[in-house]
Amino acid sequence: MIPSVLPTYNRAPLSFVKGEGTWLIEADGRRFLDLGAGIAVNVLGHAHPALVQTLTDQANKLWHTSNLYQIPQQQALADKLVDNSFADTVFFCNSGTEACELVVKMARKYWTEKGHPEKAEIIGFEGSFHGRSSAGIAAAGGEKLTAGFGPLLPGFRHVPWLDLDAVRTAIKPETGAIMVEPIQGEGGIRPTEDGQLKALREICDENGLLLILDEVQCGVGRTGKLFAYEWAGITPDIMMVAKGIGGGFPLGAVLATENAALGMTPGTHGSTYGGNPLGCAVGCTVLDTVADEAFLSEVSRKAGRLRQRLEGLVAAHPDVFASVRGEGLMLGLVCTALNADVLQAGYDAEVITVPAAENVLRILPPLTISDAEIDEAVSRLDAAAKTIEAA
Numbered sequence: 001m002i003p004s005v006l007p008t009y010n011r012a013p014l015s016f017v018k019g020e021g022t023w024l025i026e027a028d029g030r031r032f033l034d035l036g037a038g039i040a041v042n043v044l045g046h047a048h049p050a051l052v053q054t055l056t057d058q059a060n061k062l063w064h065t066s067n068l069y070q071i072p073q074q075q076a077l078a079d080k081l082v083d084n085s086f087a088d089t090v091f092f093c094n095s096g097t098e099a100c101e102l103v104v105k106m107a108r109k110y111w112t113e114k115g116h117p118e119k120a121e122i123i124g125f126e127g128s129f130h131g132r133s134s135a136g137i138a139a140a141g142g143e144k145l146t147a148g149f150g151p152l153l154p155g156f157r158h159v160p161w162l163d164l165d166a167v168r169t170a171i172k173p174e175t176g177a178i179m180v181e182p183i184q185g186e187g188g189i190r191p192t193e194d195g196q197l198k199a200l201r202e203i204c205d206e207n208g209l210l211l212i213l214d215e216v217q218c219g220v221g222r223t224g225k226l227f228a229y230e231w232a233g234i235t236p237d238i239m240m241v242a243k244g245i246g247g248g249f250p251l252g253a254v255l256a257t258e259n260a261a262l263g264m265t266p267g268t269h270g271s272t273y274g275g276n277p278l279g280c281a282v283g284c285t286v287l288d289t290v291a292d293e294a295f296l297s298e299v300s301r302k303a304g305r306l307r308q309r310l311e312g313l314v315a316a317h318p319d320v321f322a323s324v325r326g327e328g329l330m331l332g333l334v335c336t337a338l339n340a341d342v343l344q345a346g347y348d349a350e351v352i353t354v355p356a357a358e359n360v361l362r363i364l365p366p367l368t369i370s371d372a373e374i375d376e377a378v379s380r381l382d383a384a385a386k387t388i389e390a391a
């Protein structure tokens, strides 16, 4: 008999009842160190006092009104995002995949307004992840996402990860945009080099294409800058944000330049919940905290510590780990053992990681993780590796 919850997930037999900062407390009382942060979502950890305060204050006033009216919290969050990024304008939604829906529509609308509706095609990269909607799976294109769900939304072409020559050859008269994650998350923490993002920007400029970045996983402080594109010294035309921006409240956003938002006039897009007072109040507190220079430099400092410890871990356990890759607090442990086995051994050692493609375990802790927690987490991963070696 089918379970009452549609069985689309592989769930670990863990049930958390409480969170405190970097810690998750299981129903049986065990305390797990959380290096997953709900897949890069809980950037301020669990039950952060400022977030709890904002959420409860707003909950006592007003949760939802719809976008039929002015929403001051939404306006405030949009202004903060514009002040802190390349963007001139922001649309709020509730998830990464909804952000993907809009970036695809926006690129198509742009070219329609420019008199080139045929330029509806977007070039993307193999191994990408852009969410589970029809546009999201078509944009990413991977067999694991799309199998059984055809016919797929047309208008996407895929090239091997970071193969810039393949990008150049893939550009046709019908190409309108290039879409890329500055660091592939689900694809196995595969970073771009700064030079590669720059080259993609140049390719877009030479061919008059829009550059769309998906920073749903790598954005909001995770790499030690508010947004990962800042490292490359480029700016996109359109960008997807979600996950970390709500700190655990469902919130997504599309950031765009005025130019790229051409034609997105009243009636062209909408979301009932998108940008509601509750979500945007929380988003404001997240952004006020994370966009602070001192906070971001702490992320970079702690990332250095974590990376150094993880390099040591890899060196000590060559039969379990092959290498560390990624940026900031978005790291991947490439495994030599099966990543699923190391994930399980981690659970046994009471440390949470997140699996990804390419036999990688993702390390995506709350950005508020302390030095002591970093050391404790690595010592738990060390214990997990030892049990794999003993098996």
Ligand SMILES: *Cc1c(COP(=O)(O)O)cnc(C)c1O
Pocket (backbone or CB within 6 Å): 094, 095, 096, 097, 098, 129, 130, 131, 132, 181, 185, 186, 214, 215, 216, 217, 218, 242, 243
């Ligand atoms: C998680 C993710 C998405 C989808 O976000 P949802 O909120 O799960 O819909 C899109 N792009 C990237 C890069 C992601 O990591």
